[in-house]
Amino acid sequence: MKRVAILISGGGSNMIRLVESMTGDHPARPVLVASNDPGAAGLFRAADLGVPVAAVDHRVFGRDRAAFEAELLKPILEAEPDILCLAGFMRVLTPGFVSRFEGRMLNIHPSLLPRYPGLHTHARAIEAGDAEAGCTVHEVTAELDAGPLLGQARVPILPGDTPEALAARVLAREHVLYPAVLRRFAEGARAPIFL
Numbered sequence: 758m759k760r761v762a763i764l765i766s767g768g769g770s771n772m773i774r775l776v777e778s779m780t781g782d783h784p785a786r787p788v789l790v791a792s793n794d795p796g797a798a799g800l801f802r803a804a805d806l807g808v809p810v811a812a813v814d815h816r817v818f819g820r821d822r823a824a825f826e827a828e829l830l831k832p833i834l835e836a837e838p839d840i841l842c843l844a845g846f847m848r849v850l851t852p853g854f855v856s857r858f859e860g861r862m863l864n865i866h867p868s869l870l871p872r873y874p875g876l877h878t879h880a881r882a883i884e885a886g887d888a889e890a891g892c893t894v895h896e897v898t899a900e901l902d903a904g905p906l907l908g909q910a911r912v913p914i915l916p917g918d919t920p921e922a923l924a925a926r927v928l929a930r931e932h933v934l935y936p937a938v939l940r941r942f943a944e945g946a947r948a949p950i951f952l
């Protein structure tokens with residue numbers, strides 16, 4: 758059985774879908790949900806679901822990313838995860854942190870990478886006049902939003918779409934894509950899936 762730790766920064770709707778998926782004959786189980794924000798709503802939801810939680814407030818460390826990560830690493834290492842899932846985790850991780858989990862850290866990003874790494878993906882896709890948007894699950898490497906592709910789901914961009922409306926349509930697909938990719942990843946598959 759693979760052990761999965763999930764990092765979040767906010768509401769954690771993707772985290773909830775991942776946790777809820779890991780039952781029955783699923784090859785993985787959630788062992789930790791951790792956040793850089795002690796007030797993240799997702800932490801309370803994870804606790805309600807019976808998953809151990811931890812919070813390390815990044816603001817305490819100012820610009821010292823390495824010190825923040827050293828503290829964040831403690832509960833993660835205690836949980837002994839085989840797989841680390843970033844699910845709406847909004848801190849950029851240093852190459853040092855990433856290298857510890859090379860080949861076993863996943864991220865979900867709300868665009869069809871390689872288009873629109875970084876922030877404000879939905880507004881950028883609408884402004885560009887794209888016909889489609891979507892979400893991507895990829896392996897995390899030191900380069901932001903650029904690791905090997907594990908899965909993608911597409912949605913249409915509709916006339917008059919706002920970034921908020923598009924975000925909601927994409928998020929609904931994230932909730933299907935991420936659990937599907939995690940299951941395959943935990944089984945050892947690395948070929949990307951397209952929903």
Ligand code: GAR
Pocket residue numbers: 765766767768769770771772799844845846847865866867875892928931
């Ligand atoms: C999701 O849309 C996720 O793709 C995005 O944040 C949202 C988190 O929602 N992640 C990023 O933008 C990472 N750069 P959630 O907390 O409800 O899962």
